[in-house]
Amino acid sequence: MTFSSIIRKNFTYNFNKYISFYFVNSLIIAMLFMYGSLIYNPTIINDIGKTSVYETVKMALMGIIIFSIIFITYTNLSFLKNRGKEFGMYLTLGMTTKDLTKLIFVENLGVMVASLATGILSGALFGRLFYMGLNKILVGSNILYKLNYKSFLLSVGIFVLIFLGNVIFNIFYIRRVSIIDAIKADKKKEVGKTNNIIGFVSLVLLIVSLYCLPKTLLKEIFKNQYYMTEVFIGLIIVSTYVVIGSLIVLVKGIFSKSSKAYNRNLLVLSNLSHRFLAYKNILYMLSLLVAGAMFFVGYSYSMYSSTVEYVSMDNPYDIMFVETSEYNKVEKNKVEEVIGNGKVEKYKVLEYLEVPVFREDGDSLLLWSNNQPVISKSNYNKHMGENVEIKSEEAINITIYNEKRNYEYPSSILTAMDEKQSEKIRNITVENDYKLSKEEYEKILGKNTKLKLEKNNIKEEKGIPFTNRRDTKNYSLGTALVVSDKEYEVLKKSTRVSSIKKLHLINVNNGEEAFDGLISYLRDENGLDNSYWNEGSLSGLTSNDERGDKESYRPVYKGEILKLRLNDNGMILFTMMFIGLLFILANGIVLYYKVLSDIEHEKERITSLNRIGVLEREIKSIISKELAITFFMPIFIGGGLGIYFLYVMVSNWQINGLLIKKAIVVLLIGAIIQGIVYLISRKKYIKEMVK
Incomplete structure (x- = not known):
């Protein structure tokens, strides 16, 4: 041959x-x-x-x-x-x-x-x-x-x-x-050993870790011990491995409470005791594979299907643009005229300051932000229709996003400065990890206006729709400090003109048409040619040159943001769907190979069962139950972990319930695919075993 x-x-x-x-x-x-x-x-x-x-x-x-x-x-x-x-x-x-x-x-x-x-x-x-x-x-x-x-x-x-x-x-x-x-x-045989005590301890650790992880992230427990998050994640991953090997012991214990149910499934439980130990490594790895697929596909699908809700939360106004001493200097009535009479449902103009914020860091000061938005009490009350009272050296930290986790704004120093002082501060802090000695601070700023706010005097208010959320190289919107009128005016008199800005916030009933007209009008007012402001972006990032400055002040339109976000989330969803499908197929194929490779060994057991009088239909039932538990265990454990980690990730968000419901749909689809692979494997297995 x-x-x-x-x-x-x-x-x-x-x-x-x-x-x-x-x-x-x-x-x-x-x-x-x-x-x-x-x-x-x-x-x-x-x-x-x-x-x-x-x-x-x-x-x-x-x-x-x-x-x-x-x-x-x-x-x-x-x-x-x-x-x-x-x-x-x-x-x-x-x-x-x-x-x-x-x-x-x-x-x-x-x-x-x-x-x-x-x-x-x-x-x-x-x-x-x-x-x-x-x-x-x-x-x-x-x-x-x-x-x-x-x-x-x-x-x-x-x-x-x-x-x-x-x-x-x-x-x-x-x-x-x-x-x-x-x-x-x-x-x-890849048979390992199991220890019931270690298995029970691992199960307890798993349950405790699952309970504590989201609470740690929300700072309800272990507030300043950030490493505990990693500890609980590690415990969940490690203890899951031990629990898989000991799981059949727990199942046996549950069935033993009913002698009828235990005796009916005795042969299945006995063989599964061996199979779970032999398959422990594979079942664990496949569970992690399914958990990864579940997490990423579930997250991407839930984010895509909830895009409208997220964009609406971050953008309570249809159109927003920022007016400065150099850009977008327009009058409200002229903008309304450009958009069209009767087309404007709401139009608000909110003045604010951008003030550098320092925080104490030992013997030094840390430049925390170059452009912290600051709003006066009167402007805030008028803008929001509120009647809040703010005393001297007090402030309210308002945020547009509504998170469950509480955030304590630390003690800070708001400092008004001119262009030269700002440049000196920037040159020193960039070279020293944004740190500045107190002596240098006093030397450069001298008697400049400073407002020190102690953290106990800063109140937090979340979910306040006072602006649209936007981050560019020249401004950052989404959070602001509201201070008393007196302190606001003192800061305003001492700060540079370029730091005094106005927010134009508009709701319209002809969004796209109004936005196109506004873009054309503001482009002309700013002396820009048609090469500017043609396309929006999600990030708000622009180049670090003069053109980038001009592009950063382009108006923001919620409809445009929605399209960009849908495309972004759509691409992520489409990508993760295929990767998730690969992971689920891999899970089925690996089990297919593993189960079929054991056919020769299992034939001896089937022969023994035939000798003691077990009928063919009973053997098929036993095989079906064993394979079903083996095939669906990774979906059950991995899918559960994937849903859980997705819940943990979005536990700080107000609409996390909506995301979890969407993710469960993905898990059901994965279970259906796994079911198809199970049916194919069972047919092949029974055909080889029962001849």
Whole structure:
């Protein structure tokens, strides 16, 4: 028999195993190709800096690459291990490890070439559907599907590197395997040990950590011990591993309370005791895999579906722009005229100051902020229709976002300064981690107006819709300090003119038309040509030059922010959906390989059951229950952890209940996919076991 005939017969015999191995590789290449085409797409590249779409695609591609390396390596190792008898027979018949290495290399090369061909072809063909799905999610944008040679080079290059890495691994694996080891490779039981006491303690630690983690983040407990957050996360991850191995003991204890239920499931529980110990590592890793998929897909889906609510919370006004001594100097009645009479539902103008804030840091002062917004009591009351009272050396810290966690504004010094003093302070603090000695502070500022606020005299008010939230290089809006009229006027008289600003906040009933007219009017008033203010951005970031200054004062329109945010969240959702689908498929495929590799060992147990009179339908029922528990345990544990960590992440937000409901929908979809893989595996398993 020639070497080529051995390869041919070997391929025919292991065809089913090759198909699954080939399918995994082909799927990953197709994913690499499609995301490669996205990262080199001109539309995506042109959006760099405006939204986080490019960064999202790049992050997703890195995730797929890392996943590809780990998963292909795992399937390769499983493929080798499950052929132990075959390799042992070849070695017994006189084949050398060199011949065996060559055999495996030729096989893998054939799988690689076939996977590359079909993976790239399917990626190119289904890429159009991929882009159609993406464009359905995006709002007002259309990303054209274009084949790019860089996409081919990327997917081929990454896969070839993974292939070469596996070839090197296979060479070392074969050289170190003896005949006996090869024959027994697929029979080695991965049985560990369990300790009921350790399992119970781990369960208690897990429950306590799950309870304490969100409370620690909200500073309800361990307020100043930030490291406890990491401690509880570590305990959750570690204790989950121990609990998985001891879980069947707990289940047995529950069933033992009912002798009828215990006796009915005795055989299932007995075999699961072994299976959970043997599968402990795999079940744990798959649970983490599902938890990651659940967390990222659930978070992205809930954020996308709640985009309107979030944008509305951050933008209570349809249109906002900032007026300074240099930019956007207009009169309210003129703006109303430009927008259109009868089209303005609400128009407010709020004056505020931008004041540098220092905080004591030992013997030094820390420049905490260069542009803390400060509002007078009268202006605030008029703007919000309130009647708050503020005494001297007191303040209210107002924020537009409504968080559950309480924030204590620390003791601060508000200081008015001119341009020269500001430049001196900036030069010193930039070189010294924003620190300034008290002597230098007094020397530079001298008798400048200062307002010291003790933290006990600063009240916090959350969820105050006094402005739209926006951060640019020239202003930051979303929080402000409200002080007494007297102290506000003292600060105003001493501060530089450029720090006195006005917020124009408008609600209209013809948003897009009004905004376009306002943009055109303000562009002319500022002496800007048509190359300015053409596109908005989510971040508000601009270049650090004169053009960037002008771009930063572009008006903000809620409708435009909503479209950008929907596109941003839509891209994240679309990306995470595919990665999550990969993770769920990987979970099913790993269990598929693991369960089918145990068929030979389980046949002995089934034979024993037949001998003692257990009927075929009873055996099928036992198998179905065992596989169902094994397959759905990662979904149950991992999905639960994913939902939990998502809850912890959004526990500080007021609409966290809405996000969790959306995420549960994702978990149900993942369970359905896992159920399909379970049914396929059960059919194959029963077919092999019951003949």
